Amino acid sequence: MGEVIDIHTHPVFLEPICATDALLEQRRQAMGLYKAGTASLEHIHNQMRCAGIDRLALLPLDLSTQENQVVVSNEEIKQLIDLDPRHFIGFASVDPYRPDALDVLEHAFGDLGLAGLKLNPARQNFSPASETLEPIYALCLRYNKPIIFHAGLSLEPNTSLRYANPLEFEAVAARYPKLRVCLAHFGFPWVRETAALLLKYPNLYADTGLLYFDSAREFYEEVFTRMLGKYWVDRSLRHQVMFGSNNPRFEQIRMAEALRNLGWRASTLDLVLGQNALEFLG
Numbered sequence: 001m002g003e004v005i006d007i008h009t010h011p012v013f014l015e016p017i018c019a020t021d022a023l024l025e026q027r028r029q030a031m032g033l034y035k036a037g038t039a040s041l042e043h044i045h046n047q048m049r050c051a052g053i054d055r056l057a058l059l060p061l062d063l064s065t066q067e068n069q070v071v072v073s074n075e076e077i078k079q080l081i082d083l084d085p086r087h088f089i090g091f092a093s094v095d096p097y098r099p100d101a102l103d104v105l106e107h108a109f110g111d112l113g114l115a116g117l118k119l120n121p122a123r124q125n126f127s128p129a130s131e132t133l134e135p136i137y138a139l140c141l142r143y144n145k146p147i148i149f150h151a152g153l154s155l156e157p158n159t160s161l162r163y164a165n166p167l168e169f170e171a172v173a174a175r176y177p178k179l180r181v182c183l184a185h186f187g188f189p190w191v192r193e194t195a196a197l198l199l200k201y202p203n204l205y206a207d208t209g210l211l212y213f214d215s216a217r218e219f220y221e222e223v224f225t226r227m228l229g230k231y232w233v234d235r236s237l238r239h240q241v242m243f244g245s246n247n248p249r250f251e252q253i254r255m256a257e258a259l260r261n262l263g264w265r266a267s268t269l270d271l272v273l274g275q276n277a278l279e280f281l282g
Contacts, residue, residue, distance in 0.1 A: 005054065005055045008245060183205070242272060
């Protein structure tokens, strides 16, 4: 078994960047996690050990123009990486409507050394195919940085399904064949549409950070053996699916265990749990 990477986590409640009660409450409201408490790095490391996870990708969120807030900033992501470069991989965020969006992203990639970009069209209120995004895509290509897009259902406040259908991203995949793009949450409930896009576009990936009801075992069995064919991932999509937990909304331990018990080949599990993430990250 190689390195295990959780490609989709939100560090909103980590103690080093959530030091005050006011900030904690702001982030509870922003994420729709109204009873969450802060978590120490020691607690995170213990969760990782129990789940058999080696590294976490940390995703920020910039809502400067839409909600007048930055939920987690690029600088806070860099702060966490500096505290634990062994276990953390940092992504950037930028509000595409910011007049200084390209400067923010240049700083995130060039100065902070962040590994990729996270965008949330459903929350940031843009179409992935919009001309507004073209300079951002060009910058990601210049720096060879991948993009994780929120796709599908979101339980966060102020989100819409309008820009979250996986088919919204086909124009991006087709127009930028060298841009590595991940459709988060496997685009649920449009998982067949997501699978179709993965088959058609080798630059597309999807993550497994989907769990909206039932247990992890029941939900993964429904998605990966009934909504999709039992062997679709194991035979045809094995190089484009990455493990993601969407923590802290969902527990990494249960989700990692559920994936390991789907009956996929050991070689497929190695790809999904880590090798594909390494390819995606470049």
